[in-house]
Amino acid sequence: MSADNSPVLAPEWLAVPDDPNDLAAGVWPITAHRTGDGELNLGGVDASDLRAEFGTPLLVLDEEDARARAGEAHRAFTRAAASHGTEARVYYAGKAFLSVEVARWMIEAGLNVDVCSRGELEIALAAGVPADRIGFHGNNKLVSELVRAVEVGVGTIIVDSDVEIERLGEIASRFDAVQSVLVRVRSGVHADTHEFLATAHEDQKFGFSLPGAERAVERIREFDGLRFLGLHCHIGSQIFGVDGFRESAARVLELHARLLEGGDVPVMNLGGGFGIAYTRADEPTPIAELAGDIVAAVAEECFALGVALPALAFEPGRSIIGPSGVSLYEVGTTKAVELDGGERTYISVDGGMSDNARPALYGAQYSARLASRSGEGEPALSRVVGLHCESGDIVVDHEYLPSDVGPGDLLAVPVTGAYCAALSSNYNHTPRPPIVAVRRGAARLLVRGETLDDLLARDIAYTTEAADPEAAGEGEE
Incomplete structure (x- = not known):
């Protein structure tokens, strides 16, 4: 044909x-x-x-491709940030794909590692990722996961609810630790992507509304064992261009400026979601251009608000390993x-x-x-x-x-x-x-x-009967 x-x-x-x-x-x-x-x-x-x-x-x-993309992302964001007088922290989003060796590739390229489950955390630790270079996400982290994160000294926990703040405050006190946290917010910006990949609109499970985040930060600052670092906003995945990131950053920075009245806000994390080409028809924005435009947009908004540009964090995953x-x-x-x-x-x-x-x-x-x-x-x-x-x-x-x-x-x-x-x-x-x-x-x-x-080994009846064929007929009349 x-x-x-x-x-x-x-x-x-x-x-x-x-x-x-x-x-x-x-x-x-x-x-x-x-x-x-x-x-x-x-x-x-x-x-x-x-x-x-x-x-x-x-x-x-x-492997050459993955290492090269990881290094390129690290250079792009750190150079863009440095050109505006600040620093950038780049986290590899492990949910895209994580194994012990891949985690090592990322660390060797200068990246940190972002995890969102106990399993991903243990893979990162087994790879030798320093705990203070790990970020921990999730809308429903188990108490046992929070305990493990505080116990090993995870660098940043991104809190997602009032319940989690209370749990984490108690756990930090129990360990006599000071746990650094970011507060995840929904900026209300709708990424131009599939509905299930857009994560900053209001009617979904992640994070706080902007007013809710302000109240959450007030509560965090009441705990001796919690240190508020800043705000986190992820608008979605497989996004081309910078318009969504620009608008989201502008909204989040207004809250950032208000929070400075109550104390330091040293970090802003704008997440990831940078699009890639799955077919020859796709035209993703080159990572260096993307990094430069996003950082410039944040710097412009900070200048307009009269606040200092914070350290910036980003979480590419798909764009590195995909x-x-x-x-x-x-x-x-x-x-x-x-x-x-x-x-x-x-x-x-x-x-x-x-x-x-x-x-x-x-x-x-x-x-x-x-x-x-x-x-x-x-x-x-x-x-x-x-x-x-x-x-x-x-x-x-x-x-x-x-x-x-x-x-x-x-x-x-x-x-x-x-x-x-x-x-x-x-x-x-x-x-x-x-x-x-x-x-x-x-x-x-x-x-x-x-x-x-x-x-088949997980099926109890299968394994029992395979080990003892006569047991298969027990209980039959």
Whole structure:
């Protein structure tokens, strides 16, 4: 089937490629290229060699790419802040993806680490991240999590409710500690993103309203064991441009200025959410430009209010690890589906929504390329789908792939480093895939893949009866 058969079915943003084997700049990791044989190579390792060693599905992280992006983010924000006479603290948002080694990459690049669960905290600590370089988020931190955070000396806890303030004040007193905190606020700015990714509008679970935050700070300042550092506002995720950040900062700075009347407010954290390119149609703002414009906007607003520019903090996650990841799948079946307006090829792979829930959750768009070879067929409008028993199990909704893609071929889906492994599940009792890092011609396992034995071992009846087959019949008449 050729591309000419299906123009009506393709979205406007998807252009027919001159070469359905090309690797779009800005979408693939910096080391990605095709070898002389036409095979995809990541970090100096061929895709077929990765399949042979680790199997599929497989999440591959380009270590050079991740380290480079982390370093670039650190330089961009620290230089922008320094140009206005202040400093910037850059936290890697671990919720995007976190493992012990990835945490180490971030620290070595100069970043701090942001966590939002006990599990993420323990990963960061195991990686050797100094506790005072950790920020702890969450709208419902368990008492045991707060105790652990104070006990190990977490640098900053971002408080999210009046209840949490009371709990944390008591815990700090019990440990005879002084715990630094930020207060998360909802600025009311609606980020131009998916509804579930916008986090600063009023009708949602995170943070305090601006008036509520003012009252919360008054209460924090009454505790000897709590030190108020400043305000935190995160307006959403996958945001292009700076307008939303500019407006949010202006609103939060008005409260910041009022709070200075009661004491120091040394820090303002503007969160993250910086958008990246998932397809060649996306045009994200370069991080250096983004950093410069955001810091300049905050500096201008501070000048207008007559207050000193505080230290600034940012929390990039997706923009660092997202483009570094590539998912490899093996094609199982293909079928042509005739529709009004043309024909679409459905390509089924051995993964799906269990290892990438974002298309089902947010309607996220991805791209794909044949990885084990270069295709020889004409560009054909295709949809890459998973193996799960759901019609919404779509990996790549719209893509032009060579018409000769067939069973046994490897497909690669780029920009899967963020929120794919982190959101993965065992739907349909499917084991989660392994995660490997590639660098300079070598591949090493970061997170082992699950096995069927791993999954079945959690089912008590299964494990009991497997150990004692005669017990299976007990209790039957």
